[in-house]
Every structure is written in C-alpha cells, then in structure tokens.
Amino acid sequence: MSDSTNNRPGNDNRSLTRKLLLLAAAMFGFGYLLVPLYDVFCEITGFGGRTNSVAEISREDPDFSRSIRVEFVTTVNEYAPWEFVADRDSMEVTPGKMYYATFTARNLTEDKKVAQAVPSVAPISASGHFKKIECFCFTNQEFQANEERAMPLQFIVDPDLPEFVDTITLQYTFYDTVRVSANDGS
Amino acid sequence: MIRKSLLSLLGTLWAGAASADWALNMPRGVTELSAETYDLHMMVFWWCVWIGVVVFGVMIISLVKHRKSRGVEPATFSHSTTAEVVWTIIPVVILLVMAVPAAETMIRLEDSRNPDISVVVTGYQWKWHYRYQDEDIAFYSSLDRPSVEARPKNSGIDPFDVENFLLEVDRPLVVPKGAKVRLLITSNDVVHSWWVPDLAIKKDAVPGIINETWFRAEQTGTFRGQCTELCGKDHGYMPIVVEVVEPDAYIAWVETHQQTGERVATSQ
Amino acid sequence: MTTAVAEAQDAHDEHHGPDKGIRRWLFTTNHKDIGTLYLVFSLIMFFIGGAMALVIRTELMQPGLQFVHPEFFNSMTTMHALIMVFGAVMPAFVGLANWMIPMMIGAPDMALPRMNNWSFWILPVAFGILLSTLFMEGGAPAAGWTMYPPLVLQTGDAFPFLIFSVHLMGISSIMGAINIIVTILNMRAPDMWLLKMPIFVWCWLITAYLLIAVMPVLAGAVTMLLTDQFFGTSFFLAAGGGDPVMFQHIFWFFGHPEVYIMILPAFGVVSEIIPTFSRKPLFGHDSMVYAASSIAFLSFIVWAHHMFTVGMPLSGQMFFMFATMLIAVPTGVKVFNWVATMWRGSMTFETPMLFALAFVFLFTIGGFSGLMLAIAPADIQYHDTYFVVAHFHYVLVPGSIFAVMAGAYYWLPKWTGHMYNESLGKLHFWLSTIFVNVTFFPMHFLGLAGMPRRIPDYSTQFADFNMIASIGALGFGFSQLIFVWVLLTAKKGAKATDRVWEAPKGLEWTVPSPAPYHTFDTPPKARIAQEAFE
Numbered sequence: 012m013s014d015s016t017n018n019r020p021g022n023d024n025r026s027l028t029r030k031l032l033l034l035a036a037a038m039f040g041f042g043y044l045l046v047p048l049y050d051v052f053c054e055i056t057g058f059g060g061r062t063n064s065v066a067e068i069s070r071e072d073p074d075f076s077r078s079i080r081v082e083f084v085t086t087v088n089e090y091a092p093w094e095f096v097a098d099r100d101s102m103e104v105t106p107g108k109m110y111y112a113t114f115t116a117r118n119l120t121e122d123k124k125v126a127q128a129v130p131s132v133a134p135i136s137a138s139g140h141f142k143k144i145e146c147f148c149f150t151n152q153e154f155q156a157n158e159e160r161a162m163p164l165q166f167i168v169d170p171d172l173p174e175f176v177d178t179i180t181l182q183y184t185f186y187d188t189v190r191v192s193a194n195d196g197s
Numbered sequence: 198m199i200r201k202s203l204l205s206l207l208g209t210l211w212a213g214a215a216s217a218d219w220a221l222n223m224p225r226g227v228t229e230l231s232a233e234t235y236d237l238h239m240m241v242f243w244w245c246v247w248i249g250v251v252v253f254g255v256m257i258i259s260l261v262k263h264r265k266s267r268g269v270e271p272a273t274f275s276h277s278t279t280a281e282v283v284w285t286i287i288p289v290v291i292l293l294v295m296a297v298p299a300a301e302t303m304i305r306l307e308d309s310r311n312p313d314i315s316v317v318v319t320g321y322q323w324k325w326h327y328r329y330q331d332e333d334i335a336f337y338s339s340l341d342r343p344s345v346e347a348r349p350k351n352s353g354i355d356p357f358d359v360e361n362f363l364l365e366v367d368r369p370l371v372v373p374k375g376a377k378v379r380l381l382i383t384s385n386d387v388v389h390s391w392w393v394p395d396l397a398i399k400k401d402a403v404p405g406i407i408n409e410t411w412f413r414a415e416q417t418g419t420f421r422g423q424c425t426e427l428c429g430k431d432h433g434y435m436p437i438v439v440e441v442v443e444p445d446a447y448i449a450w451v452e453t454h455q456q457t458g459e460r461v462a463t464s465q
Numbered sequence: 466m467t468t469a470v471a472e473a474q475d476a477h478d479e480h481h482g483p484d485k486g487i488r489r490w491l492f493t494t495n496h497k498d499i500g501t502l503y504l505v506f507s508l509i510m511f512f513i514g515g516a517m518a519l520v521i522r523t524e525l526m527q528p529g530l531q532f533v534h535p536e537f538f539n540s541m542t543t544m545h546a547l548i549m550v551f552g553a554v555m556p557a558f559v560g561l562a563n564w565m566i567p568m569m570i571g572a573p574d575m576a577l578p579r580m581n582n583w584s585f586w587i588l589p590v591a592f593g594i595l596l597s598t599l600f601m602e603g604g605a606p607a608a609g610w611t612m613y614p615p616l617v618l619q620t621g622d623a624f625p626f627l628i629f630s631v632h633l634m635g636i637s638s639i640m641g642a643i644n645i646i647v648t649i650l651n652m653r654a655p656d657m658w659l660l661k662m663p664i665f666v667w668c669w670l671i672t673a674y675l676l677i678a679v680m681p682v683l684a685g686a687v688t689m690l691l692t693d694q695f696f697g698t699s700f701f702l703a704a705g706g707g708d709p710v711m712f713q714h715i716f717w718f719f720g721h722p723e724v725y726i727m728i729l730p731a732f733g734v735v736s737e738i739i740p741t742f743s744r745k746p747l748f749g750h751d752s753m754v755y756a757a758s759s760i761a762f763l764s765f766i767v768w769a770h771h772m773f774t775v776g777m778p779l780s781g782q783m784f785f786m787f788a789t790m791l792i793a794v795p796t797g798v799k800v801f802n803w804v805a806t807m808w809r810g811s812m813t814f815e816t817p818m819l820f821a822l823a824f825v826f827l828f829t830i831g832g833f834s835g836l837m838l839a840i841a842p843a844d845i846q847y848h849d850t851y852f853v854v855a856h857f858h859y860v861l862v863p864g865s866i867f868a869v870m871a872g873a874y875y876w877l878p879k880w881t882g883h884m885y886n887e888s889l890g891k892l893h894f895w896l897s898t899i900f901v902n903v904t905f906f907p908m909h910f911l912g913l914a915g916m917p918r919r920i921p922d923y924s925t926q927f928a929d930f931n932m933i934a935s936i937g938a939l940g941f942g943f944s945q946l947i948f949v950w951v952l953l954t955a956k957k958g959a960k961a962t963d964r965v966w967e968a969p970k971g972l973e974w975t976v977p978s979p980a981p982y983h984t985f986d987t988p989p990k991a992r993i994a995q996e997a998f999e
C-alpha cells in the first residue's frame with residue numbers, strides 16, 4: 012500500500028518491514044548460535060553428561076580424605092561390529108590424583124573400520140569434574156580387519172567434586188563413523 | 198448452561214469411580230519418593246480444585262444473577278487497582294507454597310549416593326537390555342510371547358484373554374526389596390524412556406549419553422511400566438517389568454542365573 | 466521503478482470491486498479476501514486433521530489392533546499434530562487478523578498487500594507437499610510433530626519433504642507476522658494510541674513478535690536435521706560431536722512460545738466478545754496488555770519444562786520449574802479479568818458468548834493441569850502420558866479452537882451482512898462442549914493410570930476410558946458439520962444491522978454490514994475512533 016495516504020506521519024512501511032525481516036534473519040542465525048552456546052553451556056554446567064572432548068591440563072592435587080568409585084560402562088551403538096569392553100569394571104580413586112584405565116576393542120569384521128567413542132558421565136553434577144587428560148575418544152580410532160587394540164584413558168577427578176557424589180559412571184559409546192557420514196536415510 | 202457441562206464432567210467422574218478396578222489416579226507407588234510424588238500431585242490438585250471452586254463459583258453466580266433477562270442494568274466499572282494487585286499477589290503466595298515441597302522432593306530424587314546395586318539399562322528398538330554391574334548377569338527383556346501373538350492386526354486373539362496384555366516381558370528386571378537400586382540408562386539407537394509408575398521413575402534413554410536415576414522399593418511385587426518416548430513403530434510394544442523380591446530370593450536368583458550362564462549375548 | 470508502477474496499479478484497483486472468478490482469489494491483495502482464504506483454508510485443514518484424529522481414536526476405541534498398522538498410526542499422530550498446529554489453528558488466527566485488524570484500527574488494508582497474497586498462497590503448497598508424503602515410500606513422517614532425532618532421521622523418502630514443508634509454513638507465518646506488525650504500528654487511525662488499541666489487536670501484535678522470534682529458530686532446527694541427514698554435518702549426531710538432546714532444547718525454545726502463539730490471539734478474541742455480551746467494558750484493559758506481554762516474555766525461559774526427564778542438572782530443573790509456575794500468574798490475571806468483566810454486567814448468551822464462556826471455563830481447566838505439569842517431580846510421572854495429551858487438548862480445543870469459533874460467529878454477520886442461524890449455532894455449541902469433555906476429560910485418568918501417549922494399542926485396563934474418549938471424539942468430529950451448515954446457509958438469515966449486536970465496541974461496527982470491499986479509505990474521524998473505545 013502506498014505510504015502516503017493512510018500512514019501515520021513519519022512511519023515508513025518499507026523501513027519497518029526491512030527491520031522485521033532483519034530480525035527474522037537474526038533469529039535464524041540465533042538458532043545456529045544456540046549450537047556453540049549450548050556447547051559452552053554444557054561444558055560449564057555438565058548439562059547432558061558432557062565431559063571435556065579435548066585434552067585438559069590439570070595439576071595433581073590429591074585430597075586423600077575422599078575416595079570415589081569410578082565405574083565404566085561400554086556401549087556399542089546400533090549393533091556396530093565391535094566388541095568393546097573396559098578392562099576393569101570399576102576403580103576406587105582419590106580426587107586430584109592421576110589414574111589410568113584401559114579399554115579394549117576388537118573389530119569383528121574383515122574390513123577396515125573407523126570408530127568414534129563418545130564419552131558421557133553420570134551423575135550430571137560430576138561431569139564437569141571428571142577431567143580426561145588423555146583419551147582415545149579425542150580422535151577417531153582406526154581398526155584394521157579383525158584388529159584388537161587396547162586404548163588408554165588418563166584422568167583426574169577434580170577435588171572440588173560436590174560432596175554428595177560418591178560414585179561416578181563414565182560411559183563410552185562406540186559409533187561406526189562410516190555409518191554416520193554415509194547415513195542417507197535408507 | 199455451564200452447569201450442564203459441569204454435570205457432564207461429573208458424570209464421567211462418577212462413572213469412573215463407580216466401577217471399582219478402574220484406576221483413576223496416580224498410584225501411590227512402593228518407594229518413599231513415589232509416595233512423596235503422589236502427595237505433591239494431590240496437593241497441587243487440591244489447590245487447583247479450590248481455586249477452581251472460587252473462580253468458577255464467582256463466574257457461575259455472575260452467570261445466574263447478572264443476566265439481561267433478569268433486567269439488570271450493567272455496571273460501568275472497568276478496573277480496580279486493588280483487585281488487580283490482590284489477584285496477582287495471592288497466586289504468587291500459593292505458588293510459593295507449592296514450590297517449596299516440590300523443590301525438596303526434587304533434591305531427594307537427585308541424591309543417588311551409596312547405591313546397593315547398579316544396573317545398566319539400554320533401550321533398543323524395541324526391547325530393553327539390563328546388565329547388572331557387579332554380577333555377571335545381562336539379558337534382553339522383550340514383550341512376552343502371548344502378547345506378541347495377540348498383537349498383530351486381526352490376530353484373532355482377544356486381548357482380554359491375554360494376561361497382562363502388552364505389559365508382560367519374557368525376563369523381568371529382578372531387584373531386592375529395600376535395596377537402593379541405581380539405574381544407568383542409555384540407548385542403542387533412538388531416544389527411549391524408562392518408566393515404572395509405581396517406582397515414580399521416568400528417565401530418557403538417549404544414545405551416547407548415560408543418565409542416572411535410582412529407587413528403593415519398600416514392598417515386594419511385580420511392577421509394570423512402558424517406554425514413554427516415541428521410538429518408532431513398536432514403541433507401544435516394549436514394556437518394562439520389575440520384580441521386587443525378598444533379599445534371599447534375590448541372592449538365589451543371582452546364583453541360578455550366573456550358574457545357568459544365562460548371560461545372554463550382549464553387544465559388548 | 467517497477468514496484469512503483471505495481472503499487473500504482475494496486476492503488477488503482479482499489480477503486481473497483483473485486484475481480485471475477487478464480488482470478489479474484491489467486492491474485493487478490495484485499496485484506497478481506499485474504500482473510501476469507503485463510504479462514505476457509507484453515508477450516509479444510511481442521512477437517513483433514515480431524516479425520517486423522519478420528520483414525521487415531523477409532524483404532525484406540527478397543528484394545529488390539531483393528532484398523533491400522535503401528536507405522537501408519539504413528540504417521541497419523543504426527544500429521545494430525547502438524548496439520549492442526551500449522552494448518553488449522555495458526556492460519557485461522559491469521560485469517561481473523563486479516564479480516565479484523567484493518568477494520569479495528571481504521572486502516573484501508575494491510576500494510577503490505579502483495580506480500581499478504583504470497584503468505585497465504587504458500588500455505589496450500591506447504592500442506593500439499595506435507596500431505597503428499599502419505600503416498601511416499603516409507604510412509605508419511607511418523608516421528609511425532611516434535612521431530613526428535615535420531616528417530617526422525619529414520620523417516621523414509623518423506624524426510625526432505627517434511628523439512629521443506631515446515632520451511633514453507635515458517636516463511637508464510639513470518640511474512641504474515643511482519644505484515645501484521647507493520648499494519649498495526651504504521652496504519653492506525655491517527656488518534657488511536659498504542660495502549661488504547663482493541664485488545665485483539667494488542668494480543669496479535671505480541672503474537673506477531675513471537676512468531677518472528679521463534680519461527681526462524683524452528684527453521685534453523687529443521688535445516689540442521691536436513692544437513693545432518695544429507696550433507697554430513699553432525700549437529701545432533703553424537704558420533705560427530707553433536708548431541709541429540711540439543712535438538713530438543715532448540716525445538717522447545719521454539720515450541721513453548723509456539724503454544725502461546727496459538728493462545729494469545731484466542732485471549733484477544735475472547736476479550737472482545739465477553740464485554741459485548743456483558744454490556745460492560747473489558748475489565749483491566751491495560752493489565753490484560755501487561756499480562757499478555759509478560760506471558761510472551763516468560764515463554765522464552767520455560768522451554769525445558771518439556772524435558773524434565775531428559776537428564777538435567779538440579780539447578781536447571783529448579784529454574785525451569787519456578788519459571789513455568791510463574792507463567793500461571795499472568796495467565797490467572799487474564800482469567801480473573803474476564804470474570805470481573807462479567808461481574809455485574811447484563812449478560813445475554815448468543816452463540817459467540819457461549820463459546821467464549823466455555824473457553825474461560827475449559828481453558829482454565831487446561832491451565833490447572835499445566836500448573837500440575839509444572840511441578841517437576843510430579844511431571845516425571847505425567848510426562849509423555851495421556852495426562853499431557855489431556856492438558857494440551859484442553860488448552861487447544863476448547864481453548865484456541867473455541868475462540869476461533871466464537872470469533873467466527875461474532876464477526877460472521879459483519880462479513881456476510883446476515884445473521885447466522887442462532888439455533889443451529891447453539892446446537893453446534895452444546896454438542897461441541899459436551900463432546901469435547903467426553904473426549905478429553907477421561908484422558909486425565911488414562912494418563913494418571915499409566916497410559917503413555919503415542920501408542921497404537923494398550924493394555925486392557927485402559928479399555929473403558931479409551932472407549933469413552935473415542936465416542937466423544939466421533940461425536941465432536943461430526944458435530945462440526947453443523948458449523949459447516951451454518952456457514953453455507955449464512956446468507957439466508959435476516960439482514961444484519963451495522964452494529965449487529967446490542968452494544969459492541971470498536972471501529973469494525975461503524976462500517977456497514979456486510980463490510981464493503983474497501984473500508985476506511987480515509988482514516989475515520991477522530992471522534993468516531995475515540996468513541997469506539999470509551
């Protein structure tokens with residue numbers, strides 16, 4: 012509609028429309044911005060059982076007054092062709108001390124396979140306090156046909172782990188990366 | 198006229214209450230927290246009822262008395278700051294009264310310290326898998342045969358002839374009475390959700406994520422639930438059965454299952 | 466240059482009546498024509514979505530599968546929700562906005578008439594695409610209207626069409642919303658100040674901002690699904706560093722404001738009708754505006770109340786519980802204001818008033834169950850059960866849909882110039898009200914007794930209430946045919962006066978009935994605009 016006849020003085024339809032379109036575009040961008048925001052938020056709060064996905068530098072500063080049980084759970088997603096276990100089901104750890112654990116995986120196929128391990132920690136209030144110094148989950152893991160391999164994890168449980176946590180569960184889920192990237196819905 | 202629609206509501210309620218074994222309400226459940234949850238539910242429910250009685254009461258009086266057919270002249274008032282402040286403040290106070298016990302229960306729900314047993318629960322399209330962390334026991338738990346046979350379209354089997362139709366599994370989760378059972382819940386494929394109303398536990402099983410929750414059953418018995426997150430075509434066919442037994446019976450169960458090697462192959 | 470010419474032509478067209486035949490509807494830029502198109506479209510979608518609901522309820526009438534397979538059942542629940550939300554409720558309110566907002570604020574038309582034509586005609590395309598997925602390999606989308614990954618990524622050939630149709634719906638809504646905002650802000654009669662605008666206009670202004678704020682977020686979320694599926698991104702795929710739960714957060718960041726998008730215009734309609742038939746001004750006009758604004762604001766910070774079972778830190782649960790409970794306060798203010806409007810009025814009970822009254826009663830019941838759902842520990846029991854189904858149907862059917870019905874009956878004489886058949890209107894009202902309760906009230910019990918939502922079959926202990934609900938649904942569905950009959954015979958009734966009702970307020974009642982093709986070519990005189998509100 013023509014701006015002149017019926018508009019309130021000083022109000023220009025075109026510029027308001029442009030501003031609103033801009034707002035819509037900005038909100039579309041905001042939707043995408045939520046992705047990194049969510050990541051930051053998760054790293055800070057441990058929302059969604061997130062733990063660090065890149066190596067963390069952490070000094071040893073043991074607190075011998077506490078002992079925490081760390082349990083390992085291993086899962087293979089969508090029946091991916093691996094056997095994947097923790098060498099020990101659990102261990103008692105002192106917060107602030109460095110520990111090692113190993114996991115073993117075996118490719119059950121005759122083909123080369125690439126896996127990605129996805130870590131998750133429960134309870135949520137502990138996930139920000141479980142620091143992985145070295146982890147096979149930081150990168151893809153390549154397996155030759157039938158290859159079996161031990162994979163190391165090096166971690167520290169943060170001494171400021173909340174009082175009300177006495178057990179931490181660390182889960183790794185093994186994903187077949189080929190399946191993920193070649194996922195075409197069929 | 199509104200009274201009539203209320204009558205229709207009451208009719209439904211009454212019909213429900215009249216036939217004895219129809220469950221109308223949330224179960225009180227068999228854990229301390231399920232009872233607390235039930236109490237919270239009832240508290241909020243009664244608050245709603247009383248607020249409803251007042252609001253609908255005033256409205257009904259108005260509908261009866263302030264009609265044109267009775268020759269009333271309309272008043273002309275169009276606001277009253279006092280009234281508006283009052284009916285903003287009162288709800289805030291009521292909400293605070295509700296929020297406090299709710300927050301307390303929530304804090305207790307999150308306290309998963311000192312578990313006696315840990316079970317890893319994995320959702321699959323469309324069954325559950327249980328692995329007892331400290332025993333050498335792991336198995337799938339799927340819809341039981343009689344239900345499987347009765348469920349297809351035009352199966353010719355009347356669901357009323359099947360005991361616990363769609364709520365029975367081949368192998369239930371067995372736990373001892375009085376033990377604090379910690380569940381570590383995850384998924385193999387899509388999102389599922391593990392729910393047993395009598396335990397007042399519902400937690401999503403998300404692929405790649407481990408979720409934690411817990412319960413301590415105070416009573417023996419068989420408690421049934423279902424998957425509550427849409428997970429594909431057989432979402433309605435992956436029930437959950439938890440059998441709570443006396444501690445001795447549990448120890449015996451663990452032994453037989455370890456001996457008979459009923460460690461059903463898992464993906465691990 | 467060309468736009469200037471086109472605009473000159475628009476202006477030129479104005480002085481004629483409508484085009485003849487199909488061209489009138491395809492190329493119209495007239496707000497009344499476009500309003501009619503939206504309303505008719507939404508009615509058609511209401512019946513298509515309703516037919517799907519009846520498929521669902523017929524299957525659920527008894528335990529055991531009688532009519533459909535589980536896959537198709539899931540497609541039905543998914544398509545029903547998408548069609549009702551984006552095809553029936555939202556377009557119905559946009560239709561009312563198109564018809565009424567220019568007349569209520571004394572504007573000659575919408576501010577952007579050609580965009581208006583586009584925003585409507587995108588919709589039939591969007592829903593044509595969505596409905597065509599019913600015939601595709603792998604079936605129609607079946608992952609729920611919430612489209613959670615990874616499940617939604619298992620959709621067959623329909624998947625990209627689902628995404629594309631959601632994009633189109635979003636574009637249509639955003640364009641409609643922009644148009645409404647520009648119209649309201651720029652084209653009000655000169656002496657109508659913002660705060661004194663009719664409450665329907667106010668509610669729509671707020672809704673339009675909500676739409677612009679959240680529809681793009683939904684578009685972003687489904688685009689991420691699309692690229693995850695086809696272009697190797699991993700927004701929601703854990704293996705590539707993504708997180709399926711993040712989708713839920715983004716979806717509900719859109720989703721909760723979306724439910725208010727579906728109810729704020731309804732608040733507006735009801736707030737217009739109750740004063741008319743109470744013969745008394747709306748109680749607390751300004752506080753209604755503030756309440757609607759605070760609801761809109763709060764709706765951005767409560768989304769995770771849909772996710773209490775997903776695994777959140779305690780502090781997160783607390784925050785979302787308190788924020789959600791807080792929404793009950795402004796919602797309560799609205800209800801109290803309606804009751805206060807009726808208080809010491811001089812009421813009559815024509816069909817629009819009946820629907821508005823049922824709205825107040827039954828929406829409030831939905832608000833109560835909403836309050837119960839807000840209590841996080843209790844929500845753990847309610848979540849994803851029929852209790853939630855009961856809640857949102859109470860706020861959406863006797864809530865949003867009844868408000869649309871009320872508005873349609875209220876303004877129909879202004880649109881057609883004739884009174885509709887009052888006895889049929891009342892019959893329609895009574896059958897709808899009775900059946901809506903028969904359908905949805907028992908669902909509260911089903912949910913509490915343990916029946917999950919979105920299941921095609923259930924244990925025998927749930928049989929009785931399901932039977933009742935199904936009977937109610939069939940009754941409700943067929944009662945709506947009365948409404949169609951009322952519309953088809955709408956021009957047979959007595960001639961309507963310009964004011965139509967005894968004491969309505971607002972500029973729309975100062976123009977003749979039926980409203981001429983062009984109204985307020987020159988802004989209404991100050992005095993008239995003023996008086997319409999005092």
Ligand code: HEM
Nearest residue numbers: 724728770771793796832835836838839848849853857860
């Ligand atoms: C007093 C105000 C309200 C409160 C406190 C409230 C609260 C809630 C909560 C907590 C849920 C999540 C339940 C669950 O999944 O466990 C929910 C679901 C829902 N609400 Fe409300 N609600 C309110 C009003 C409304 C209104 C006005 C509408 C729409 C007109 C609405 C539509 C819905 C819908 C559609 C869902 C279900 C979405 C889905 O899971 O598919 N609610 N509500």
Ligand SMILES: [Cu+2]
Nearest residue numbers: 424426428432
């Ligand atoms: Cu499921």
Ligand SMILES: [Cu+2]
Nearest residue numbers: 721724770771
């Ligand atoms: Cu919500």
